[in-house]
Amino acid sequence: xxxxxxxxxxxxxxxxxxxxxxxxxxxxxxxxxxxxxxxxxxxxxxxxxxxxxxxxxxxxxxxxxxxxxxxxxxxxxxxxxxxxxxxxxxxxxxxxxxxxxxxxxxxxxxxxxxxxxxxxxxxxxxxxxxxxxxxxxxxxxxxxxxxxxxxxxxxxxxxxxxxxxxxxxxxx
Numbered sequence: 001x002x003x004x005x006x007x008x009x010x011x012x013x014x015x016x017x018x019x020x021x022x023x024x025x026x027x028x029x030x031x032x033x034x035x036x037x038x039x040x041x042x043x044x045x046x047x048x049x050x051x052x053x054x055x056x057x058x059x060x061x062x063x064x065x066x067x068x069x070x071x072x073x074x075x076x077x078x079x080x081x082x083x084x085x086x087x088x089x090x091x092x093x094x095x096x097x098x099x100x101x102x103x104x105x106x107x108x109x110x111x112x113x114x115x116x117x118x119x120x121x122x123x124x125x126x127x128x129x130x131x132x133x134x135x136x137x138x139x140x141x142x143x144x145x146x147x148x149x150x151x152x153x154x155x156x157x158x159x160x161x162x163x164x165x166x167x168x169x170x171x172x
Contacts, residue, residue: 024041053139057128057132066095078092
């Protein structure tokens with residue numbers, strides 16, 4: 001007969017001798033952490049805040065990205081939209097179908113290429129996007145809290161630099 005160790009409490013409780021996980025901003029989750037990890041941590045936290053802010057209007061962050069890019073680049077195709085939003089073509093296709101079904105966007109055939117459809121934001125979609133921007137505006141301002149305009153400029157330049165590194169085809 002084998003002996004079993006009694007459970008240490010709830011299933012999700014860490015074992016008693018495991019190290020405590022630091023809060024964001026502490027230890028490796030703070031300024032001494034790896035940049036890639038900190039970027040991922042920040043992205044996850046930002047996504048969660050954005051999704052919570054837009055939940056009452058029934059919009060996810062990917063849907064908000066799609067509407068934003070459609071407004072910024074009128075008449076683009078699904079393929080262009082996938083590249084701009086950094087989502088898979090399959091995901092964009094589902095989002096576009098759902099947004100079209102809700103009346104937020106319309107599709108129209110390309111003048112030359114039969115298989116390509118241009119996508120446009122409807123007045124209903126513009127109102128939905130405005131509601132999302134209203135909810136996300138405070139989050140955007142929170143990102144800049146405590147930073148001077150010069151520091152904001154450096155952060156923006158660094159984020160663009162990181163994005164360009166990721167788009168460089170010759171990089172490993």
